[in-house]
Amino acid sequence: MTDAPEAVLLAGLFGTGKSSVAVEVADMLDKRGVPYALIDLDYLCWGEPGSDEPGAEHRMMLRNLAPVAANYLAVGVTRFVLARGMRDREQVESLRETLGMPLTVVDLQVPWDEIERRLTADLTAARKDDLREAREWLASGEHVGLADITVDNHQRPLREVATEVLDRLGWA
DSSP, rough: SSSEEEEEEOOSSSTTTTTHHHHHHHHHHHHOOOOOEEEEEEGGSSSOOSSSTTHHHHHHHHHHHHHHHHHHHTOOOOOEEEEEEOHHHHHHHHHHHHHSSEEEEEEHHHHHHHHHHHHTTTTOHHHHHHHHHHHHHHHTTTTTTOOOOEEOOOSSSSHHHHHHHHHTOOOO
């Protein structure tokens, strides 16, 4: 593993376990003494972006990410573990540009019936929206083909999934 900063984006539909796998990857890096940042990109765009214009939420997330990433880099962080679903190649490329470092996109694969089970287990208004949006993304195929690596996250322990992610990144 080099000391040059690198990032991984754990992507996929809502309900594929992006945040859970990100936490597990971060825990493994922490135990190895690797300086890391875990950033759930959804948290950087929660709120009202002030516009209904397509992409406003994504652009707000990027504006928030730039100084956050700079702060982590300034203190010596070398591994960025990110989580968020990406709709298209333009979103991925704008994220890559904002980060200014190599970014590997890992698509977490989970069958639809399991996504539906996960998202309906505790059906808040937000989860209902997530389920609707996941259904729309799946039908549109917008998110397909954005990943550099695909990893199965169905009926496997999180540690096993995280280990596979780290191994395939070469961060092991």
